[in-house]
Amino acid sequence: MDGSVELPPDRRALDGLGRNHSLHTALADLVDNSIDAEASHVLIRFVRKDGRLRGLYVVDNGKGMSAARINVAMTLGGRREYSEKDLGSFGIGLKAASFSNAKLVTVLSCAAGHAPVGRRLEADPNKRGFHCDVVAEAFAKSELSRRWGIPWSGTGTIVRWDEVFGFPVTDDPTRVEEFITRSMTEIINHLGLTLHRVIEEGRIEIFLDVEDVDHELVGPRSRVDAINPFGYARTGKAGYPKNLVARHGDLQVVFKCHIWPPRSRILEFNLAKGAEKHQGLFFYRRGRLLQAGGSWDGVSVAVRERQLARVEVDIDGLPPGLLAMNPEKSRVQVGPDFAPLAASAVADDGATFADYLTDAEERFRESRKRRRARKSMIPPGKGFAPQLKRAIRDEIPMQDHQAPITMRWTRFDRAHRDDFFRVDRADRVLWLNERFRPPAKSGRRGSNDASLLKSLLYLLMEQAFTGEYLGVRDRDNIELWQEILSMAAKVDVGE
Ligand SMILES: Nc1ncnc2c1ncn2[C@@H]1O[C@H](COP(=O)(O)OP(=O)(O)O)[C@@H](O)[C@H]1O
Ligand SMILES: [Mg+2]
Incomplete structure (x- = not known):
């Protein structure tokens, strides 16, 4: 050898980073970092100014970073010791996620026993070297002490993106709103799915909102709920999984x-x-x-x-x-x-x-x-819980051109005090006697209560609503059910 030369990577090496990221996969990578930092809450906030979307925040209340830590964090390939359960591993997530979506990334953080710190990186291919700007401590401090609406005990991290590529270059309110709605849905679905186990374990809560800087307004927040791809109520086949x-x-x-x-x-x-x-x-x-x-x-x-x-x-x-x-x-x-x-x-x-x-x-x-072989039925309407309606629709072909069957509780007059139900064929209502209404399990009694009872009645009595006339046999059946159900209800209420 005749010596050695230093060959720092060309800045354009950054261009290829995270090329396969979209907004939601990139955000998932940032949330992974928050989870690794043991945050209990994360807020993803879109920032709107002069009608346009300008930036995006990811704020967490995790352990935060010291000055030494944040330097490693901003380094491409800057690795640390990883524990058994850490989601990080390559030391590029933060940078790749950020630069695949934005030109500027600012990280502000505060760890226990350390002063707030801040760094800013710009993906500018014309700039030489890998310079990183140091954010003034006062600015980091003021940003970190804003009211983000998540529990805060002094430590945490803010990642802010500016000049986000994917944001619409317009202030047309309809298009901006459309973009926000679509992106939020994508993000909520993606995070809810990829992190469903972590969310189900109660380790993290993730929220999204939009801040309108001009009007100093923050819109309503949406929460990321777990979407378990194995979350069926009952297995499709016995013996599985x-x-x-x-x-x-x-x-x-x-x-x-x-x-x-x-x-x-x-x-x-x-x-x-x-x-x-x-x-x-x-x-x-x-x-x-x-x-x-x-x-x-x-x-x-x-x-x-x-x-x-x-x-x-x-x-x-x-x-x-x-x-x-x-x-x-x-x-x-x-x-x-x-x-x-x-x-x-x-x-x-x-x-x-x-x-x-x-x-x-x-x-x-x-x-x-x-x-295909199943007989179609009149669809269930008001009074049925949404999940129940879906389950019924999943199993039975529906006569959707027909007005649905409603089930409602009401007080029956004296003459019918002991009846359990009343069939109102003209309005497609099956009235149920309030007197026999089962008590609610959890305080409030909603109109969609008693799913078990209602589904049984629906399966039993749907036929009573079809056709022009009720045959003798149908009428006799209804009387029979009335008799038995009334007795059963009385036994249950203890009369
Ligand atoms: N939200 C955060 N809270 C605390 N530390 C963070 C956060 N985001 C990033 N870091 C630090 O930055 C480092 C680099 O992050 P990243 O580029 O995503 O790589 P990796 O997660 O693979 O380590 C992390 O290992 C962590 O030490
Ligand atoms: Mg990471």
């Missing part, structure tokens, strides 16, 4: 195979893009969802008939050669050994992946056949 286990050297890989009940309308099943798009493998790392199905990664192929099949896989401790996440944490890359490994997985009862997929497909086909 089933664990298929494969061995990889000394390691065990567990495939938790689920079969969804057919035709669910809930978001947990449809996940914004539709059920068919979300069959396949769901990979989790440290409780965070990295991949929400969409592929079988060589284990099988995605087809319509497999739409009820979803497999949960925790990749913690597995070697990167087998499975590795991309830097945006939005996808998992599988190695060549992965598909053969999955094929070797078996359950306690000897079932394999092929058996599982067959079961899922059969369930799908059979449900389609069965539903």
Whole structure:
């Protein structure tokens, strides 16, 4: 050798960073940092000035950073010691997430026993080197002491983006509003899904709002609720979920195979893009969802008939050669050994992946056949809880051209004091006797109460509302039910 030369990376190396990020995946990466910092609350705030969207804040009440820490944080590839459960790993998340969406990122932070600190990085390819501006302490302090509406005990971090690329370059209120609504929905769905386990455990609460700087107004806040892609009420097939286990050297890989009940309308099943798009493998790392199905990664192929099949896989401790996440944490890359490994997985009862997929497909086909053969019914209307209505619609073809059946409680007059129900065919109302109304479990009694009772009555009496006339037999049936239900209700109220 004749010596050495220093070869700092070209600034343009930054351009490629986080190229696969969108606004919501980038924000998820920032929220990951907040979770690693043990924040209990995170606020994502859009900033609007002169009618235009100008910037975005992510504020958390985590441990914060000292001056030394924040320098590492702003360094590309600046790593720290990671614990078993940390979501961070490459030391590029903050930078990649920020520069894939904005030209300027400012980080302000305060750790216990340290003064507030602030740094600002600009992604300007014409600027030489990797200079980082130091924010005045007074500014950091004033920003950190604003009322962000999250519990605050002196420590926390603010990440602020300015000159965000994706924001509309207009002050047209309709377009700005449209953009905000669409982005917020995307963010809420994405965070609710990727972080559903963390949210369900109560480790973090995430809010979104919009600040209008000119009018010093902050709009109503929305909360991110967990969206569990395995959150069905009842398994689609008995015996599932089933664990298929494969061995990889000394390691065990567990495939938790689920079969969804057919035709669910809930978001947990449809996940914004539709059920068919979300069959396949769901990979989790440290409780965070990295991949929400969409592929079988060589284990099988995605087809319509497999739409009820979803497999949960925790990749913690597995070697990167087998499975590795991309830097945006939005996808998992599988190695060549992965598909053969999955094929070797078996359950306690000897079932394999092929058996599982067959079961899922059969369930799908059979449900389609069965539903076609089912007689259509008048839809349920007011008085039914929304989930109940969805469940009924999932199972029964609906006569949507018909006025729905309403169920309501009311006081019956003296002459009918002992009746349990009254059929009002003209207005499609099934009146229920208030006197026999079951007490509410949780204080307030809403009009959508008594789901169990109402669904039974709906299934039993829907026919009483169809057709022009009631036959003799129908009328006799109604009398019979009236008799028995009235007695049952009396027994229940203790008369
Ligand atoms: N909200 C935050 N609160 C506390 N520390 C943070 C926060 N965001 C980033 N950091 C610090 O910055 C470092 C770099 O973050 P990042 O670029 O996302 O890489 P990684 O998360 O992979 O370490 C983190 O390891 C952490 O020490
Ligand atoms: Mg990170």
